[in-house]
Amino acid sequence: MPVGVSYQDSNFKKVISLEHPDIRRSLIMIGGVGKSTTEAGTVFGKITSGEDAGKVRPLGLTYITQAEAEAASTFKVADASVLKVGDSIKIADGSAVTITAVDKVNNTFSVDTEDAQTADLNDAVTLQDGSDAAFGVSVEPLEASDTDQPVPLIIHGVVYEKAITNALLATQLTAVKEDLFNRLWFIESY
Known part of the structure; x- marks a missing residue:
């Protein structure tokens, strides 16, 4: 294993840490969105307009x-x-x-x-609420709710591209990586 690289298991399949640990932040996910279980590895967007500004939802x-x-x-x-x-x-x-x-x-x-x-x-x-720009990636599964609830997101670190669970076209995944450039780095294989 290269010097300065450590591997750890987590609910989010695997996360790689390069000397500095990943940064996680708990934000409020709006109610009424997401699958019955929003899986670990879901890319989230941050709402920038309207009454829910500052909250997050699965990528819009x-x-x-x-x-x-x-x-x-x-x-x-x-x-x-x-x-x-x-x-x-x-x-x-x-x-x-x-x-x-x-x-x-x-x-x-x-x-x-x-x-x-x-x-x-x-x-x-x-x-059109701003949540179409990627903000972070969930690190654990979340049960659906009609009310707002906290969701822990990794907002800085390294993640495996194959662990992303959103249904996205290749071009959309490329745009997600650009949105997260300099905050999240994507590695192609496990």
Whole structure:
């Protein structure tokens, strides 16, 4: 093992520490988002606008998995658990619309009929509250709750790229790594 590198096991599969330990911070995750269990290794975004500013949620970014050539009000996405009713989102470069329903089981969300629009396969669905920029990575699993709750995040250190549990396209993962540049370093293999 190289000098100055130590390995440790944690709930977050494995974390590598280079002389300096990783920095963790407990923040408040908004209620009503996430899967039944938000897994360790989930990338979180920090909300920068609205009444929940300063709180976190699973990264406010997913993508369309079924194209809609004609204007539609219900869309299938890779991970609807990052969304909640009332969220303002954009599909690709479209205008901001408000979510009226979320089906986490079937990974769909709906908007009002007057907000119907088309969508191409792999179009980004981006939350407009600032949580689409990566802030940290969860270090332990978290049970879903309709109320706000604390979540410990690693905000500085080294993590394994394969341990990231969000459903993201390769280009989205690249953007996440850029958001976290100089705070979190990603290693490709275990």
